[in-house]
Each structure stands twice: as structure tokens, then as C-alpha cells.
Amino acid sequence: MEKNLEVTWKSVLAALKLSVSEGIYSTYLKPTELLSVTEVGDKKLICEVGCTSAYVKDTVEKRYWGQISQLLTNLTDKDCELVFRVQSRNVGETEKDAGPLFEEKTVTAEMIRLAKLKPFLTFDNYAVGTSNQMAYAAASAVSKNLGHAYNPFFIYGGVGVGKTHLMHAIGLTALSNGEDRILFCTSEEFTNDLVEGIRNKSTDRVRAKYRKLKLLLIDDIQFIAGRVQVQEEFFHTFNSLTGQGGQIVMTSDRPPGEISKLEERLRSRFGAGMIVDVGAADFELRTAVLLIKAKQKEFEMPIEIARLVAEHIEGLRELEGFLVRLESEMSLRQIPLSPQLVERLLNLSRPSFNQSKIITPTEVIGLVSSYYGVGVQQLKGDRRTRTIAWPRQILMHLLRTDLKLPLDEVGRLIGGRDHTTVMHADAKVKTEALQNPNFQSQLSDIRNRLLTTSGQAG
Amino acid sequence: MKATVSQSDLARGLSQVSRALSSRVQLPVLNNVLVEAVKGGVTLSATNLEIGIRTHIGGKVTAEGALTVPARSWTEFVTSLSGDNLELEDNEMKLKVKAGKYQATFSGVDASEFPVLPVHGSAGQAISSQLLGQIASQVAYAAATDESRPVLTGIKFQRSGDNLAVVATDGFRLSRKLIPLDPKLAGLITDLILPARTISEVARIASESKEDQVTIESVIKNNQVIFSCAGTDLISRVLEGNYPDVEKIIPSDLPVEAILDRQEFTRSLKAASIFARENNNIVRFKITDAKFNISAQAAQAGESEIEIEAETTGEGEIAFNYKFVADVLGSLTSERVRLQVKDHLSPGVFRPEKDDSLLALVMPVRI
Numbered sequence: 001m002e003k004n005l006e007v008t009w010k011s012v013l014a015a016l017k018l019s020v021s022e023g024i025y026s027t028y029l030k031p032t033e034l035l036s037v038t039e040v041g042d043k044k045l046i047c048e049v050g051c052t053s054a055y056v057k058d059t060v061e062k063r064y065w066g067q068i069s070q071l072l073t074n075l076t077d078k079d080c081e082l083v084f085r086v087q088s089r090n091v092g093e094t095e096k097d098a099g100p101l102f103e104e105k106t107v108t109a110e111m112i113r114l115a116k117l118k119p120f121l122t123f124d125n126y127a128v129g130t131s132n133q134m135a136y137a138a139a140s141a142v143s144k145n146l147g148h149a150y151n152p153f154f155i156y157g158g159v160g161v162g163k164t165h166l167m168h169a170i171g172l173t174a175l176s177n178g179e180d181r182i183l184f185c186t187s188e189e190f191t192n193d194l195v196e197g198i199r200n201k202s203t204d205r206v207r208a209k210y211r212k213l214k215l216l217l218i219d220d221i222q223f224i225a226g227r228v229q230v231q232e233e234f235f236h237t238f239n240s241l242t243g244q245g246g247q248i249v250m251t252s253d254r255p256p257g258e259i260s261k262l263e264e265r266l267r268s269r270f271g272a273g274m275i276v277d278v279g280a281a282d283f284e285l286r287t288a289v290l291l292i293k294a295k296q297k298e299f300e301m302p303i304e305i306a307r308l309v310a311e312h313i314e315g316l317r318e319l320e321g322f323l324v325r326l327e328s329e330m331s332l333r334q335i336p337l338s339p340q341l342v343e344r345l346l347n348l349s350r351p352s353f354n355q356s357k358i359i360t361p362t363e364v365i366g367l368v369s370s371y372y373g374v375g376v377q378q379l380k381g382d383r384r385t386r387t388i389a390w391p392r393q394i395l396m397h398l399l400r401t402d403l404k405l406p407l408d409e410v411g412r413l414i415g416g417r418d419h420t421t422v423m424h425a426d427a428k429v430k431t432e433a434l435q436n437p438n439f440q441s442q443l444s445d446i447r448n449r450l451l452t453t454s455g456q457a458g
Numbered sequence: 459m460k461a462t463v464s465q466s467d468l469a470r471g472l473s474q475v476s477r478a479l480s481s482r483v484q485l486p487v488l489n490n491v492l493v494e495a496v497k498g499g500v501t502l503s504a505t506n507l508e509i510g511i512r513t514h515i516g517g518k519v520t521a522e523g524a525l526t527v528p529a530r531s532w533t534e535f536v537t538s539l540s541g542d543n544l545e546l547e548d549n550e551m552k553l554k555v556k557a558g559k560y561q562a563t564f565s566g567v568d569a570s571e572f573p574v575l576p577v578h579g580s581a582g583q584a585i586s587s588q589l590l591g592q593i594a595s596q597v598a599y600a601a602a603t604d605e606s607r608p609v610l611t612g613i614k615f616q617r618s619g620d621n622l623a624v625v626a627t628d629g630f631r632l633s634r635k636l637i638p639l640d641p642k643l644a645g646l647i648t649d650l651i652l653p654a655r656t657i658s659e660v661a662r663i664a665s666e667s668k669e670d671q672v673t674i675e676s677v678i679k680n681n682q683v684i685f686s687c688a689g690t691d692l693i694s695r696v697l698e699g700n701y702p703d704v705e706k707i708i709p710s711d712l713p714v715e716a717i718l719d720r721q722e723f724t725r726s727l728k729a730a731s732i733f734a735r736e737n738n739n740i741v742r743f744k745i746t747d748a749k750f751n752i753s754a755q756a757a758q759a760g761e762s763e764i765e766i767e768a769e770t771t772g773e774g775e776i777a778f779n780y781k782f783v784a785d786v787l788g789s790l791t792s793e794r795v796r797l798q799v800k801d802h803l804s805p806g807v808f809r810p811e812k813d814d815s816l817l818a819l820v821m822p823v824r825i
Contacts, residue, residue, distance in 0.1 A: 023485040027507065053695055054680030055507045055573040086681045087698075098610065098702035099629010100821050101805060178803040245825070 009034035012071045016064065028059045035087065044079045047072055050087040057084045107176045115175060115182040121168035125292055129285030130434060132162060135276040139166045142247065142274075143173035146215055150274030152238070152248040156255050157278035158437045160317040163251040166278070167217045170249055174215050181214040187223045191230050198229075211240045214247065221250040221270075226261035235266055280440045286310035290319050299327055305342050312346050314444060322346075359450055361399055361413050368395040371446055380415035393425035394443070400426045402447065459495040459523025459548045465539050465557060467515040471502045472533040474513050474666075474690060477659055479529055480506035487571045490526035491533075493546070493553065494569070495519045500546070503575055504529060505693070509656055510575045511663075513690040524569035527553045535562050575693050576682055582675030583643050587664035587687070590672060593624050594661035596789045596816055597635050601654035602628035609699035612651040618705070621815075622647065625704050626654055631782045632805075632819040633789065634704065646676055651701055652683065656694035660685045663692060708819065709807065712798035714774035716745045717811055718766060720795045723750075724787045726764040730754040731780045733762050740823050741780040745799070746773050754780070776802045777825045783808075786818040 012034075017025050031052035038046045049068070051057035060068070061084045072080035112119050123143075128136045135157075141149040153170075155163045171182050185193075190210075197206035210216060216237075224230045241248055252259060255277070256270035281289060287303070287310040294301035313319050326345060330337060369376045372391035379392050392414065399410045400422060407419035414422075433440045475491055483489065483506050492503040497519060503512040525548045535555065536544070545556040553564045593613065602610035607629070614625045621636040622643075639648075664672050667688035675684045676696075685692045727741065734741045736756030744751040750768035755761030776799050787795065792810030799806050805819040 023483075027483065027485040027488070053507055054576065054677070054682055055505070057680075058574050086679065098607065099627070101627060101629050101632055101707055101819060102702045177801070 005034045005037065008037075008072070008075060011075060012068060015071050016067060019067070028056050029064070031056050032060060035085065040081075044081065045072070045076060046081045046083060048083045048085060050085055052086075054086050057086050060084065107172070111175060111180055112172070115171055115180070116184040117168050117171045117175070117182070119172070120296065121165045122172050123169040125296065126162065126165055126169055127281075127285055127288035127292055129282055129288065131279030131282055131285060132166075135163075135166060135278045138274050138276050139170050139249075140173070142249065143170040144177070146174055146179065146247040147242075147245040151242060152250060152270060152273040154250050154252065154256060154270050154273065154275045155278060156252045156275070158253065158280055158441055160315045161278045161280055161437070162316060163278055164219055167219065167249050167251055171215060171217050174247075179214050181212060182217070183210070183213050183215075184217040184219070186219040187221050187230075190218060190234065191224065191227065194230055194233050207237070210237045211244075213241060214245075215249070216241060216246065217249045219251050220253070222252040222254065222259045222262075224262075225259050231263050231266055235263070235269075238266070238269060277437060279434060279437050280314065280444075281316055282434075283307075283310055286313070286316070286319060289316055290323065293320055293323055297323065297327065299323065301337070305337065305339060308339060308342055309346070359403065361403060361405065364398050364403065364450065365395060365413070367446065367450055368398065371449070380413075382415070393429055394446070396422050396425040397429035398446070398450075402450070459493070459519075459525065459546065460521040461495040461500050461517050461519045461546045462543050463500055463515055463517035463546065465536065465541050465544050467517070468500075468544055469533075469537045469539075471500075471513045471515045472529070472536055474663065475502045475504040475511045476529055476533055477662075478504040478506055478509050478511040478692075480508070483507070487526055487567050488573075489529060490567055490572070491529045492524065492526045492569060492572045494524040495522050495546070497522070503572070505573060505575060507573065508653060508695050509659065510573075510693040511659070511690065512575055512693070515689075523548055525551070525553055525566040526569055526572050527564045527566045532564055535564075575691075576677045576680055576684065578675060578684065578686070578691075579677065580675055582673035582684070582686065583646055584671040585640075585643060585647075585674050587661070587670055587672055589637060590657065590661045590664055593635060594658045597624050597626045597633045598654040598658050599626070599785050599789055600628060600631050600633035600818070601626035604628075609651055609697055609701050611653055611655075612697040612701075613654050613657055614701045614704075615647045615650045615652070616701075617644070617648045623704070625701075627702070627704065627819075630779075630821045631785070632704065632707075633786075634708070634817050634819075636815040643674075646674065650683075651697040651699070652694060653697060656683075656685075656692065660687070660692050663687055663690050707805070708817070709800050709804055712800050712807060714745055714772035714799040715770065716743075716750050716797045717769040717794055718750055718797065720787060720790060720793060722766050723795060724784070726752050726766055727780055727784055727787065729764055730762055731784070733759055734780045738823070739779045739781055740777050740825075741783070742775065742777045742825065743797070744775045745770050745797075774799050774802070775825075776806055777823045778806065778820055779823055782820045786820060789818070790816070 013029055016029055020029065033050045035048040035050040040046055049060070051060060065082060069080050069082050109119070123140060126136065135155055138150055138153065142153045155166060157163050168184065171184055174182055193206050193209070197203040224234055238248060250270065255275055256262065256267050287306045290306045290310055291301060291303070294306070309319065309322060313322055322345070326342065329341070329345060335341060365376055365379060368391055369379055374388055374391050378388050379395060396410055396414060399405050399413065400407070407422045410422045411417040411419050433443055472491065479489065488506060494501040499514055499516040499519065501512060501514050503510060539557045539560055542557045547554045548566070551566050551568065553566050555562050555564070597613055601613060605611060610628055616623050616625070617639065618636060620639060622639040623634055623636055625632065625634045660672060664687050667690070669688045672685050672687040675686070677684060681696045681698065683694055683696060685694070730741045730752045731754065733756045734754035736759045737754065741752060741754045744753070745768070748768065748770055750766050750770070751763065752766070753761065753763040786808045790810050792813060794811040796809045796811050797806060802822060802825065805821050808818040808820065810816055
């Protein structure tokens, strides 16, 4: 109908155009439109003509009434009565094109995709504990003040501790603050882009892609080590970006100082901003992460069960894997969530778990002794050189926390030591484990071996 | 038609109605002035169909009549005469103007070709000239001049609590003035969008006539309003369309602030603009402890940096198109201005130091 009106009115105007001057046509006739046609009886139509202003209405009404009515009658074969009304055509103009002041800063899925970010890796979904508090605080400062707070921002830590999550969260926060010159890539992708560029002789395009950014997020930067040309290109990209106030965020599995075959000029630049480490998640953090992940999957998990799982699974990725397994187990077998089910699944994934209870102190002492290559007697002895004292302290820590032996008993086992010595050792090892991710992984390695050796024994 | 009027009255009247002429009209008769000899004087009218201006000048009329005459040549001729009385007489679509030994004949167009300007119906409401002047100088500048978004060429009047909010924006900057709502005007003026040009012209007419008040009257069926002041009427179209929601973009959380001497700010902005002109008009403002830093650089021309003293809260950096800032500063009269900033991507807020009723937003440029 709307279309019909438009077509009809077009032919009326075309006919009128022939009989009037250009000025009259564009001033008075063009700004009119046919608003509606109502049928009255068999042979009569009422046509409503909209005019943009009162002047147009007056003039058209006065001078062209007869002509228009005649033309419409010819077109429709019915008597046409005209009604004129002042109505602007611009009514209903949308607010969307009202200009940048009114643009809502919504982040579209498209923007996230272009920046290669993952929409669910936000700060909100990031659980914060003692091991990653510092990194979290720094990352959130970086995201709010790109290029100024800490530039470059270097995050390192072991596998599955949440480095990449933090990086994505920085990107997403910057995106929601209205910045869209953001790109996330792995150092592998950077390398591939460069190689492709060299092959196609389009390195200019590769440069343009990276150097116009306001925020560049590079994952696993350690992999560019040893590649001369990539390092050189990255060096220039780095300088050009930071020179324009752009922010660079990198992750790695070790601090810049320990990345071998990294050019000295890059090493020193990486250290110029802020270097933070993310330690392995402790029990509380793992519980929190598990709850967050369960919530994301709309999976109701009571806190007791979360605790139970977190107690036995250390890696965050494994936690997620376990969650998936638990979910599928429940839906496939149609059984409700219960501690028994969780325990059964945990046992499946780690068959030797049950036997950990029967690990004897002797086994622990034997393992620590062989792990560090220090004799059992030396561990129990009086010498306090670091090579001996440190494994001894680790041993005391393991006896204390894993076997839950009383302080006195631990002291007695390790050459009749005072209970305060044990307390000191325990605390020292705990602190070290929090601060040093390498040591942390060493410690869990020992624990794994404990389980497997005792498993074999049992 | 036969009438006698004073040269100075006619010259003034012509220059007044000429403001409604537009060079863009396509209809020849719209370049003409309608002269109507009625009882007690002569009425002059001109219009571009957006706005029309009509003014009455006193004189002696011996024969009534009407004709339209080309505005420019007639105005030029009349203003070049000395202050005598003029005789106007029409003869077969020609207007003869005679003053002493000066005489000219202008070819006219029949008065029936001229669009009919609406006449007064109801009594209308009074609005203060001073207020209109303030709206014209403090708000109107922010309206869009480009016709692609018609509603933004207007000034929006809307109720905001107990106040009347008068707003103009072109999508890059915005100006809002709150004035206490006069209940008599409330029904007439709230939710109205008038072209910014209308307000400027009305304010100009009011200030030239030195009248304290202007009456405003709405012609609802035509979607028009008539402003009247000292024998001159201005008829304006009311703009239709959805005006963007202004309240929601006025930021409330503004942690960074600088209070500056307006004149010093204006001077230093002007100095910075020398280089900003060469680089997309970008000036950078940096707020640090008790200091306000204005800088501009151009790749070819060079750069400048100016530091002025300021009362500051917080620290921040933001860049603007200097023209927008200059417009804001030009619209303010207070001794000191307050600039408030949320971050470098959100609009900056300018206000007179001690007056919260006026506010200007300017969209920053990304740096």
C-alpha cells in the first residue's frame, strides 16, 4: 500500500512538473507526499496530502487543487477528494545518526572478534587470590590507562595459571572504554604474518597492521627467541608502538632475563615497564575458579563439592576438564551431583589417590633424599649447608602438610629437632612456594612422585 | 498603491526583513519583498519558507495595494538616498520610488504569488528579551548548520524538573542552559524544537528594538510560531523529529577538573591554534598539579606549548578540536571557567565557575 501511494504520487508529480516552472516545482510540489487514500462508497476516494510546511500547503491548496484532483481521478478512475495537512517527512528520524556524542559505547561481538579477543575472559570472571593479586592489580591499572600505567606490561608464570585470561581481560576492558585499535595475537601468529609478508612482498601491510594499534597483546612471547628476523621486526614494532603511546602486553612462561637467545635490546626493553608473575593457584583460588567456571556453564555446584575437587586437582585447565567430565557423566547416566560421584570420578582420574594415606614417613624421606641427591643420614644430620638444609626443610614441610604429622613427631623423625625448627622450615617453604612458581612446580612434582611410588608399592 | 514613508524607516524595515532572504531559494518570488500599503502605513514581508519576517512602518497611505519587489536592488537604492520622504506608487506590476530628484522603477511580481504568512490569532505569551539573548549567545552556537540532520539544526526546549532545559547539539558538542520554568510559558514552549537561526534572529530583533519583552504565539495547525516585538513579526517553522536524549549523555562522574581564567584560557588557546590549524585543529590539554598545559603540534609547521595556572583536581590528558573549545569560551561570560574530564575518550564538560545552570559538552579527539 505504502509503495502504491508512492508510485501514484510520483506520476502525479511528474505530470505536474510539465506544467509548472522548475522553481515552483522544487519549492512547492516536491515537498509533498500522499499520506493515505480512504475509500468512501464505490466511486469516491479521500486522498490525504502531506505538505512539509504551511506555505507549501497554502500554495498547493490554492493553486493546484483542481489539477491534482483531476490527475488522481484519471489514475484511479474514481472521484478524488483532497485533504491537505502539514506534516514533515522527517518525523521519526532515528537518534542513531545523531553524532559521536550520542554514540553508545557498546562493545559489539564484531569488535571483539576483530581484536581476536575471547568475550568471556573478563576481569569479572577472573578469580583473585594471593598468587595473582599483584598481576591482577597491575593489569587492571594497565587496562584503564593504556600506554601510561606500565608499558610494556610483562606477565609470566607457569602453565594454566591465568596469564592469557588477564591479557584478554585487559583487551576487553579497553574495548569497553571505547578503544578499538586492539589486537590479540600469539607470537606464533606474529611470526606467521611476518613470514607471509616477506613472501608476498607485503611487509608494509604487516607493519601497518601492527603499528597503528593502541594496544597489542602478545601471548607466549618466549617463542620469538632465537629467530633473528622476527626479533628485529618485533623490536621496531615495539619502538614504534610505544613511541606513539601505544600499550604492549606480553606473556611468557619465564621472566625476560631467563628467556635464552633473546636479543639483549629486547630483553632490556621488556624489563622497562612492569614485570609480574602469576603463581600457581592455591586451594582457595582453585575453589573460586571452579565456582566461576561452573556458574558460566550454568552448572550448580555446592561449595563443598567445589572444595573437594579443588583439593585434588591442581591445574586450572584440568579443573575445567573435570567440570566437563562431571557434567557429561551426570547427563549421560542421569545421576544427581553428589560427593560420592565426584570422589569416584576423582579416583578414576587419579587411581593412586586412595593410597596416599598410607604413605609412610620413611617413603617421603627416601624420595626427598633421592630427588635432591642428599643422603638420608645427611638429612637427619646436623650440617646446615644450604644444599642439605633446604631439602631438609622441604622434607619437614612435606611431613607436616601432606602426612599431617605433629610438629614434635616431625622433629623426632629428622634427627630429633626442636618443634620450632619444624615450624620455621614449614613456613619458609610455604612462602617460597608462593613466590616462586618454579619451586612450586618442583614441589608438586615431588608430590606426584610420592603418589606414584606409593601406588606402585601398594 | 500610493504611499509616503520616511526614508530611514523604510531602510531600517528593509534591512530587517532582508534577514529572512536566503540565496538558496529556487522560487524567484522568494527573492522579493512583499510591500503592502494598508491603513496607517506600509507592511514589508520576506520569507525563505523556513522563517519569514514582517515589519510595519508608519506612513501616509492614499491608495491601498500590494506588490512584490526584488529585495536587493530595492534595498540598495533606498539606503543610498538621503533622509527624505519617499513616495511609493505602483503601476502595472512596477513600483515607482521617488525621493526629490531621485527616481527609480522596479519590476515587480504580483502579490498573489507570494506565500501567505500567518497572522496573529491568540494573544501570545511574553518572554524576556534578555533570556532570548542569552539563549542565542550561549546555546545556539552548538546547533548543527548542516541540513542533513534537520532536528539538530534546532534548539530544543524541554522540561527538566522545575526548570526549562534549552539544548542545542550538532552531535560533536552540546550546550544546555537551565532556566526556571515560567508556568505561563510551560504549555507553549516545552517540547518544542525551533531552528537555531530563528532564536538568533529574534534575539537580534529584540536587541535592536530595545524592547524588554517579545511575545510568542503558536500556530499549531501550520506547525509554526510567531515571535513579535515592536511591530516586527518573525514567523518560524517548528522542527519535527526525535531529538536525541540529552540527559543520558551528560556525565556525572568527573574526577579530573581544572578551573581557569577565561581570558587567559582564550588567549592561550588562540596561540595554540596557530599550529593546531595545520593538524586537524587538534589541541591537547594536560591537567597536572595546579597547572594546565595547552599544546599543539603540526608535522610541517612546528609546535607550541603553553602553561597556565589553574586550580586542579586530579590529573589527566585530553585533546579537542580547538574550534569547539573556542566557541564554548566565546559563549561564556564568567571570569573563570571550569573544565571537567572523565577520561580522554569521554566528552569534556565546560561550565562557568559558579553557575551550574549552563553546561557545554565537547567530544574529545582521540590521541
